[in-house]
Amino acid sequence: MLTGTFAEGPSRTRALAAWTAVGVAGGAAGNLIGGALTEYLSWRWILLVNVPVGAVGALVGARLLPGRRDGGSRSRLDVAGATLATAGIAALTFALARVESHGWSNALTVEVMTSGC
Structure with missing residues (x-):
């Protein structure tokens, strides 16, 4: 997306x-904070910490990101597409979770994995 958005030259390089600096900093901070949460609280806090971080991110984004400037109408939510995508990912996750206990040759596992999710 970055190479398609920014013209070749100094702006693309920046x-x-x-993007690289934020990714590296996020990876390092995630490992450090995740290790501290696991060591001093519990492994469950690694999952729970995402809720307040996401809420802060949503509030900051709503406050700092510019609104629509074209004044056009908003596109409709594709409920059917979102439902099908969620169901497909859930089926794939279900099949992969069953592999350890039922194996790759289990009929349900094979069906889900070959159905083109």
Whole structure:
């Protein structure tokens, strides 16, 4: 997306450098914070910490990101597509979770894995 958004030259280089720096900093901070949460609280806090971080991110984004400027109408939510995508990912996750106990040759596992989810 970055290479398609930014023209070749210094602006693209800055965008790629910023993206890389944020990714590296996020990975390092995630490992450190995850280790501290696991060590001092519980492994469950690794999952729970995402809720307040996501809420803060949504609030900051709503406050800082610009609104629509074109004044056009909003596109409709594709409920059928979202439902099918969620069901497909859930079926794939279910099949992969069954592999350890039922094996790759289990009929349900094979059906879900070959159905083109």
